[in-house]
Amino acid sequence: MAYEELKQEIIEYSKKIGIDKIGFAAANEFSEMKSRLKLQQEAGYQSGFEKGTIEERTEPELLLSDAQSIIAIAVAYPSRMKSRPKNKKGERRGNFCRASWGMDYHHVLNEKLDKLSAFIATKISGFHYRSMVDTGELSDRAVAERAGIGFSGKNCAIITPEFGSYVYLGEMITNIPFPPDTPVDDSCGDCTICIDSCPTGALVAPGRLNAQNCIAFVTQTKGFVPDEYREVMGNQLYGFDTCQLVCPRNKQVDTHLHPELEPDPELVKPKLLPLLSITNREFKEQFGTMAGSWRGKKPIQRNAIIALAHYKEESAVDELIRLMKTDPRPVIRGTAAWAIGKIGTDDGFPAIVRAKEKESDPEVINEMNKGLAFQNK
Numbered sequence: 001m002a003y004e005e006l007k008q009e010i011i012e013y014s015k016k017i018g019i020d021k022i023g024f025a026a027a028n029e030f031s032e033m034k035s036r037l038k039l040q041q042e043a044g045y046q047s048g049f050e051k052g053t054i055e056e057r058t059e060p061e062l063l064l065s066d067a068q069s070i071i072a073i074a075v076a077y078p079s080r081m082k083s084r085p086k087n088k089k090g091e092r093r094g095n096f097c098r099a100s101w102g103m104d105y106h107h108v109l110n111e112k113l114d115k116l117s118a119f120i121a122t123k124i125s126g127f128h129y130r131s132m133v134d135t136g137e138l139s140d141r142a143v144a145e146r147a148g149i150g151f152s153g154k155n156c157a158i159i160t161p162e163f164g165s166y167v168y169l170g171e172m173i174t175n176i177p178f179p180p181d182t183p184v185d186d187s188c189g190d191c192t193i194c195i196d197s198c199p200t201g202a203l204v205a206p207g208r209l210n211a212q213n214c215i216a217f218v219t220q221t222k223g224f225v226p227d228e229y230r231e232v233m234g235n236q237l238y239g240f241d242t243c244q245l246v247c248p249r250n251k252q253v254d255t256h257l258h259p260e261l262e263p264d265p266e267l268v269k270p271k272l273l274p275l276l277s278i279t280n281r282e283f284k285e286q287f288g289t290m291a292g293s294w295r296g297k298k299p300i301q302r303n304a305i306i307a308l309a310h311y312k313e314e315s316a317v318d319e320l321i322r323l324m325k326t327d328p329r330p331v332i333r334g335t336a337a338w339a340i341g342k343i344g345t346d347d348g349f350p351a352i353v354r355a356k357e358k359e360s361d362p363e364v365i366n367e368m369n370k371g372l373a374f375q376n377k
């Protein structure tokens with residue numbers, strides 16, 4: 001079979017299974033990216049969530065020995081929700097980023113890639129492939145750029161002409177030499193809005209991110225949040241959308257093509273206070289299908305405490321005192337103590353003093369001291 005003909009059949013089939021964009025690229029080494037990744041590693045700018053060695057991340061042949069091409073797919077997600085719940089005093093809410101709306105996109109895209117590979121296997125014998133979505137070794141963005149899905153923005157996102165950067169990306173390395181597509185001939189031009197708007201300066205240069213300073217990354221860590229990021233986080237429970245929201249290429253872009261990616265407002269903007277006492281089981285039942293739950297409930301609870309402090313939500317103080325005194329996790333006890341001090345109610349400070357007498361963890365005591373220091377501000 002002519003590979004171009006098969007390619008057209010795959011493109012037709014991809015539309016039927018809800019793939020919004022598909023592109024084909026050669027499986028050559030990503031040599032330019034290799035040097036960039038080395039620089040990132042040397043500078044300490046990586047998140048630590050990356051999979052594989054730099055070689056595995058840039059040489060498709062190391063992942064599929066007879067790799068010839070890579071099929072890139074994109075699925076568009078919404079940027080606006082229909083009914084936003086009110087975020088009001090006494091009932092403050094947190095926020096999950098848009099990439100965590102609806103069902104976990106890893107699941108959604110992997111399912112589509114499975115269907116695609118099954119389809120291709122019926123068309124050609126000896127078909128080998130390897131699929132990945134976000135957590136694989138390959139850079140979804142580098143593949144998407146080479147396959148003509150979109151161009152690489154200064155905010156490190158792939159920007160498509162149709163859906164802006166609100167797309168999930170995945171890919172399949174194959175042993176079929178599909179004719180490649182051409183990259184999108186577009187760029188950010190002189191625009192630097194995302195770089196100028198990043199509150200932590202995490203976009204250190206066009207297309208270069210220091211993940212350690214990126215709030216999206218910080219919300220996913222499990223330890224204490226460094227002081228300088230706490231106020232910037234605001235009510236963010238997971239991820240951070242600023243560099244996408246400010247992008248002129250995303251203005252008016254709001255795509256609703258997949259019911260399973262529609263947000264449940266109560267889940268993506270949940271009330272903060274109930275999160276503090278949620279059990280593991282309840283967390284899994286309520287949030288388990290969302291991409292934003294992948295690190296478990298601790299980071300979400302820690303971020304909820306920081307959000308309550310951001311709002312100076314006095315109705316949360318009793319619950320925060322309970323956590324400070326009884327929670328077995330130092331990060332939660334310490335962050336609660338800091339938050340109690342930041343909220344600054346009359347009964348909060350003596351509660352910190354009393355809890356500090358019984359506390360033995362030095363990091364928690366440090367947070368208690370920070371909480372008490374708000375008394376003099």
Ligand code: SF4
Binds near residue numbers: 156187191247249
């Ligand atoms: Fe590019 Fe401007 Fe969008 Fe940043 S905000 S990604 S510089 S177009």
